[in-house]
Amino acid sequence: MSELTRLTIADARARLRGRDVSAVELTEAYLEAIDAANPALNAYVAVTHDKARAMAAASDARLAAGEAGALEGIPLGIKDLFATEGVHTQAGSHILDSFLPRYESTVTANLWADGAVMLGKLNMDEFAMGSSNETSYYGPVKNPWRAKGSNLDLVPGGSSGGSASAVAAFLCAGATATDTGGSIRQPAAFTGTVGIKPTYGRCSRWGTVAFASSLDQAGPIARDVRDAAILLKSMASVDDKDTTSVDRPVPDYEAALGKSVKGMKIGVPKEYRLDGMPEEIEALWQKGIDWMRDAGAEIVDISLPHTKYALPAYYIVAPAEASSNLARYDGVRYGLREAGADITAMYEKTRAAGFGREVKRRVMIGTYVLSAGYYDAYYVRAQKVRTLIKRDFETVFADGVDAILTPATPSAAFGIADQDMAADPVKMYLNDIFTVTVNMAGLPGIAVPAGLDKSGLPLGLQLIGRPFEEETLFQAGHVIEQAAGRFSPERWW
Template sequence: MSELTNLTIADARDKLKSKDITSSELTEAFLSNIEAANASINAYVAVTADKAREMAKASDEKLSKREGGALEGIPLGIKDLFATQGVHTQACSHILDGFKPRYESTVTANLWADGAVMLGKLNMDEFAMGSSNETSYYGNVINPWRKSGSNEGLVPGGSSGGSAAAVAARMCMGATATDTGGSIRQPAALTGTVGIKPTYGRCSRWGTIAFASSLDQAGPITQTVRDSAILLKSMASVDAKDTTSVDIEVPDYEAAIGKSVKGLKIGIPAEYRVDGMSEEVDALWQKGIQWLKDAGAEIVDITLPHTKYALPAYYIVAPAEASSNLARYDGVRYGLRVPGKDIADMYERTRAEGFGEEVRRRILTGTYVLSAGYYDAYYLKAQKVRSLIKRDFDLAWANGVDAILTPATPSAAFAIGDKEMHSDPVKMYLQDVFTVTVNMAGLPGISVPAGLSSDGLPLGLQLIGKPFDESTLFQLGSVIEEAAGSFEPTAWWG
């Protein structure tokens, strides 16, 4: 692992501007790391080495003329859910075999406009459906972290497991990710990285393959809170092509880092003390509370009474929207086509072969809850619960709470193929117990590495903020980051 790949985005940005390093040197260092590590970690499903070198060369020319953008020359990895023109974009699903779009997602277009360099496409749970990155058609990602004294392979979390693992293993400086029910924050927590899910509407969803349209939101995974602030500033924008994107000015998030948190009111919700949460996670939560108190924040107990209904309501709303969004994959226009005796048979065979088990499960669940006679009983009721969950948060903000501190996950990373997790899908769904409320209410949430388990695995704390108040999350997140110190895995790969 070269010294260049240990740089943060903030450090690399400064060194590129001062001409201490070139983007070409930086890009080559990361391409070397990918070559050494990807066979072991499986974070990338497509490496765009030639494209990366071309983009780095163009960045060096701009930097030499002092014309560089905010991310000029910074090498990034892109989750396989974002459309990248002429490059593999398959949501890690067999049904999108060979698909290379003729257009660019708004989020990635924003990054390229600011000078970022694309290293390749990152592995993920198929169509973003999963909490362990074990549903990918391209095989599971291996967490760069291992338990102390063990060689057992662990999951990196999901669905953005490739993004989190690539950042943790220094296979990119930062990565794009998406979060529908925790898919940025949960893998960030399990890999010792920082992941922010911004407010719904902060980043355009145009050109990002849809899972559940009212819940999906793009965000970055990075090494540090400052790097997340830098990346989100470039990713976020209003977009005429996405009517759910919001026309509110994108602030300078980086300016929030290092600001005093004295007087900020931090809510601690009683309902997040759930059955099955490890003692280590609870102890870490108490430590986080003390860190914020020591920094001058005021800690208050709050109640979010409808939290207990969030997970079941989410697993009605999300599959319902997924069943609708995934109806378009039929083998007619692009991707996989399995021949049949007539067009209906072709549809059935293509979808049966093209979708994996978890995606099929969610399509069937979603179709059921939307069907005649069940729509009111399930989908409509879940949407009402969603409104109540949002109201709980609104009441907290109305009572002067500035942000809420909770655990990010109920435990540290678990083993790949864990029998208990795979014997009952609900056990896997419980991985999202602390994160789904944020998506249901459309709020911003950040996961910050806060400590190590007794097995030496990373654990994260989550901060939840008011709508479009990501700046306060960066402000508070940097306090936790400074108090906790930095964590990185011992390289066992390559």
């Protein structure tokens, strides 16, 4: 493995600007690493060799002219949910076969405007529906981490499993991802990387394939907190094409790192102490509390009483929005088309062949809860619960709490094709138990690697912030990172 692929974004940025390395050299090192490792990890579904080399050469020209952008020459992987003009964009689904967009998502356009280089498109759960990256039409992604003394392949988390695996395995300097119920933070925790889901509206959703429109939000997965801050600065923007994007200045998130957290009030919610929670998760959480206290923060116990209703409410709201959003995939205009005797048969056969099992399950759930006679009983009630969850957070923040510290996941990564998970979808959904409240309330949340379990697998802690106060999360997350250290998997691929 080239030492160039081990550089953080911050380090690579300094070396590129110092002309110690060229963007072409850095990009070639990543392409070589991808070609060698991807057959084993399955993190990329498309590698854009020629496009990456052309973009890197253009970056070198701008660097030579003193016109470098904020991410000039930095090679990134892009989740297959983001539209990339003329490049494979299928949301991990068979139903979008051969779809090549004629437009660019706002998030990726922002990255290219700042000089970033596209290495390719990253694998993901189909339409972002999954917590393990096993629902992809392109097969499961493998976690670069393995338990000590074991050859068992582990999931990287989902739905942004390709993003997390590629970052952890040094197959890109950083990656775009999306989070609808934990799809940035859970994979980050499973792979020892940093992932931030920003406030709803901080990043434009235009050109990003929709799962649940009131919950989806783009964010980065990176190797450390500083890199995540650098990436979010470029990804975030207001956008006339997305009326849910918010017209607020984008701060210099990197400037928040290293600032003291003395006097910061960190809340610890009692409702997150679950029955049967593994001792390792409890111990890690306590360690995080101690680190924050030692850094000068005030720790306060808080209550978020409606947390227990978040997961069932989420699995009503999200499938309902998904059933509406996925109605557009019918074989008429783009993607897969299966022949039928008439247009109704064509619709039915195309959707039956094009959607995977988990997507079909959620579409049917969503259609059911929106149907006549059930809309008020399920969907309207879930939206009322959502309001109560949001109010819980507002009450806590009104009492002066600056951020909330919780575990990121209830366990470390589990095995691919885990029989318990495969047999019971609800067990899979429980992986999101610590993360869905953040999406329901539209808040920012960051997952930071905080330690290893007894098997040597990474575990993460989550910080939840006030709306549009991502700077606080970077500031506090950096404290955890400095105390815990950084973790990398042993190479087996």
